[in-house]
Amino acid sequence: MALVSGEILAAFREHFSNASIPTIYRAPGRVNLIGEHTDYNLGFVLPIALEMSCYVAIAPASHGQLRIFSRDLDEEFDLATDVVPTASPMHKWHDYVIGVAREIYKLGAPIRSADIWIASEVPTGAGLSSSAALEVSSGLAFLNSAADSVTPERLELARLAQRAESQFVGMPCGIMDQYASVFGQEHSALKIDCRSLTHEDVPLPEGVEIIAVNSLVKHELGTSAYRERVAECAEAVAAIQQADSSVRSLRDVPVQLFQEIQDSIPLLPRRRARHVITDSQRVLDFAAAARAQDVGEMGRVFVASHRSMQYDYEISCEEIDFLVDTAIKLPGVYGSRMTGGGFGGCTVNLVAPGASKEFRERLSNAYHERYSIRPVFYDCVPAQGAGKLK
Ligand code: ADP
Ligand code: MG
Numbered sequence: 001m002a003l004v005s006g007e008i009l010a011a012f013r014e015h016f017s018n019a020s021i022p023t024i025y026r027a028p029g030r031v032n033l034i035g036e037h038t039d040y041n042l043g044f045v046l047p048i049a050l051e052m053s054c055y056v057a058i059a060p061a062s063h064g065q066l067r068i069f070s071r072d073l074d075e076e077f078d079l080a081t082d083v084v085p086t087a088s089p090m091h092k093w094h095d096y097v098i099g100v101a102r103e104i105y106k107l108g109a110p111i112r113s114a115d116i117w118i119a120s121e122v123p124t125g126a127g128l129s130s131s132a133a134l135e136v137s138s139g140l141a142f143l144n145s146a147a148d149s150v151t152p153e154r155l156e157l158a159r160l161a162q163r164a165e166s167q168f169v170g171m172p173c174g175i176m177d178q179y180a181s182v183f184g185q186e187h188s189a190l191k192i193d194c195r196s197l198t199h200e201d202v203p204l205p206e207g208v209e210i211i212a213v214n215s216l217v218k219h220e221l222g223t224s225a226y227r228e229r230v231a232e233c234a235e236a237v238a239a240i241q242q243a244d245s246s247v248r249s250l251r252d253v254p255v256q257l258f259q260e261i262q263d264s265i266p267l268l269p270r271r272r273a274r275h276v277i278t279d280s281q282r283v284l285d286f287a288a289a290a291r292a293q294d295v296g297e298m299g300r301v302f303v304a305s306h307r308s309m310q311y312d313y314e315i316s317c318e319e320i321d322f323l324v325d326t327a328i329k330l331p332g333v334y335g336s337r338m339t340g341g342g343f344g345g346c347t348v349n350l351v352a353p354g355a356s357k358e359f360r361e362r363l364s365n366a367y368h369e370r371y372s373i374r375p376v377f378y379d380c381v382p383a384q385g386a387g388k389l390k
């Protein structure tokens with residue numbers, strides 16, 4: 001259930017003794033349908049923005065601080081506004097918010113004292129991008145309080161949120177999550193070209209439901225393995241440059257060229273590159289199948305993508321493979337794959353509308369029997385991107 005402004009106003013007032021009426025912003029989480037780890041290689045991705053969102057209420061204050069309260073963690077973090085430009089990351093949740101404030105400051109906006117109340121429906125660490133939802137909603141809030149001095153384009157909002165995460169929080173992420181949170185569309189997935197930073201809407205066929213399944217596990221390798229993959233892709237690019245010096249990123253290598261030159265790339269970076277190059281191509285194949293309403297083909301492309309993450313990119317894990325392998329044997333399931341950065345989090349599934357009840361029951365029971373955990377299911381309906389709450 002989406003949070004409504006009345007509840008947020010009441011909670012804001014209860015927490016802060018601030019008589020001003022706050023302005024409320026919403027930014028959605030996202031589920032990526034296909035194209036995993038392709039964004040920082042400047043390839044294609046295909047996310048949808050979700051109804052589940054982060055909400056930020058902001059009102060001006062006179063205490064000289066940013067007071068930032070997270071309802072979900074029941075924790076407040078305060079920082080004097082004049083310290084924000086030189087603050088260092090503290091490896092805590094508020095780094096995402098302070099990182100965004102710093103990026104907006106760098107665009108030339110003053111940092112003004114404010115009370116900031118945050119609540120999110122996006123589960124954290126599940127691969128549905130609670131971090132981008134937090135960054136983008138905070139970004140809109142800070143831009144509101146600096147509206148007289150800077151008014152960046154929406155694309156710049158996505159970019160500054162991504163810079164906050166990669167440069168201040170320290171996660172070397174691509175642009176997908178923030179872009180999807182800003183530009184989400186009802187009824188459509190976004191086929192994002194991560195090089196040109198443009199997108200096309202890809203309407204999804206009626207005869208398929210998109211269901212995310214949260215494994216509720218997150219293996220700790222997450223951030224370090226992410227860095228390793230970024231480095232391995234750079235190694236692959238360096239090896240390919242020996243043969244073709246015009247290649248700047250894996251985006252420049254079509255599948256056909258890769259097949260011709262792959263023997264010249266050392267084995268590990270070769271496998272990483274094979275995943276990235278073929279998954280970026282699978283985004284195009286999936287989008288074409290979606291436009292042709294070919295749900296069978298969409299499902300096959302999904303499973304091929306999962307195997308590529310499992311064996312070539314090595315970012316899956318036992319629990320996720322179990323969810324995928326169990327799901328694809330159930331009636332009415334067209335395809336299943338891990339979504340998000342990896343090592344746990346969610347799978348995303350393409351399910352025939354009449355089959356979703358049985359899908360949930362049987363998958364839940366099988367997972368519980370194996371791991372004594374009940375997975376959580378989310379219906380994923382493409383939702384509008386970030387904005388001010390009415
Ligand atoms: P994901 O983006 O897949 O959910 P990340 O590890 O990238 O996972 O981001 C999750 C982190 O974002 C949390 O650990 C927390 O630091 C921060 N975060 C997200 N939502 C909130 C919130 N509502 N309140 C405080 N921190 C949040
Ligand atoms: Mg994240």
